[in-house]
Amino acid sequence: MAAEYEGGMSAPATPGTPTPLMTSLRVDSSLSYDRKSMPRCMCLPLDAPTWGAPHTCLTHFSAPDISLTRKLGAEFVGTFILIFAATAGPIVNQKYGGVESLIGNAACAGLAVMIVILSTGHISGAHLNPSLTIAFAVLRHFPWIQVPAYIAAQVSASICASFALKGVFHPFMSGGVTVPSVNTGQAFALEFLITFNLLFVVTAVATDTRAVGELAGIAVGATVMLNILVAGPSSGGSMNPVRTLGPAVAAGNYKSIWIYLVAPTLGAVAGAAIYTLVKLGGEGEEEVPPRPVRSFRR
Template identity: 45%
Template sequence: MATEDVGSSPNGHHGITIMDIQKDHPKTSSFTFTRAFSQKLMAELFATYFLVFAGCGVIMVNIDKSLVGMPGVAIVWGAAVMVMVYAVGHVSGAHMNPAVTIAFASCKRFPWKEVPGYMVAQLLAATLASATLRLIFSGNHVHFVGNTPPGSDLQSLVMEIIITFYLMFVITAVATDDRATGQLAGVAIGSTILLNAMFAGPVSGASMNPARSIGPALVWNKYEGLWVYILGPTIGAIGGAWGYNSLRFTDKSLSEVAKGESEQ
């Protein structure tokens, strides 16, 4: 649930940019399973596994020991996203979230041909992480860490749409706009996760990520309200990506914009 790509832009700005992905994956080329693509899938697998393992793990610990509390749970989710953005963002973009991948592809910021591979890697990682947690916290210590609507399905659906819109709006801003401060992208995205989890956790569970909800549901065989956590984040993410793109008045880099203003 994070960025598109991390690297250096053509103008020397070290940050997160989509340009490198677009160069590596021209829209007219046919799909081939390359070594580079397999590395991206492995990066998504590792990053999503760590995210779900850490985030759902702290929920288990909090239920069992009551030592962390809601602020602690939110901090762990935000920190896990932040460190994975910096760890593998330059390899795969550190999406860790099928809704993010679909949203980027919907506005032509990510190749559609790579979407299925990313989604399989993310869902597999979330399922493996959930299975690992259930194995570790066995017996009386095992607790369902998936998402079920605390109130009505509609209430949770609307909340998931809004908070994922907000999250994807921030991701698109720092990941695709060269004028943004790319070095702080991980901090911005992680902080957004933290804020959303703090106030929306008691209302909807603050999933914002279909893989995070599907993985535990498969392992615990509990599917009540799961559609909310698939549909809501997907709609919100697509809306957030298109929402920011509607504000983007140019695709030029920061140096190109500055140069143009100086020549006027």
């Protein structure tokens, strides 16, 4: 594949150039990490003197970076908003005799996911979910070195949001805890499957250049709503370990909590992996070169 220059001239791409996950003509509103900050080899017609002579091949060309501190701050605030909204719906539903209903609970979580992705996705990627962070790291869409920090931000935000809700709605905090109303096997299967659905969609809008990445917030928020409508009455529709962990700590209710830690993580890895297989195995696609070894040091 050649890089097109003005006047119709072209030059072969540098060997080993990785295929970009998002094209330059699209807004990178995905849930993946900021791929523009990753070092890569590119051949571009750079005319500015500060960048070098025209048509110079530059190695390790990178866009302005976002510090990890800023990313963690955005991840903390985004997760706080999500847990506060997603947990407040069921609490209000319990306190006021079912005014929210299942549809209202699903809308609280789905709308929260949508607005957080649209507002912080360009900063931190808006993971909001340790299972998503781990799944993306497993499939090399996110650096492992940042995984512990992201999970720490997500867990702490969840606990803070849950205790804020406890202070406001005490003693109705128990309404926000996700506990199964079916047997253990059924709850595990439901959480696995709905998280599989979620990560299948997330991986599509976050990593596939053919997907409509600009609508990532709407697509993911709608998937969250759909999953809660399906699994909410049975397993609580968590899909997210911190959606369960924070309220469980605040309410002191740890019933079957292992389900909500293990099943979403396995489902997330499976969903992301299956979409990756579908994306790379479709007929008529150009052969995608293997990913080069990348350094995540910035």
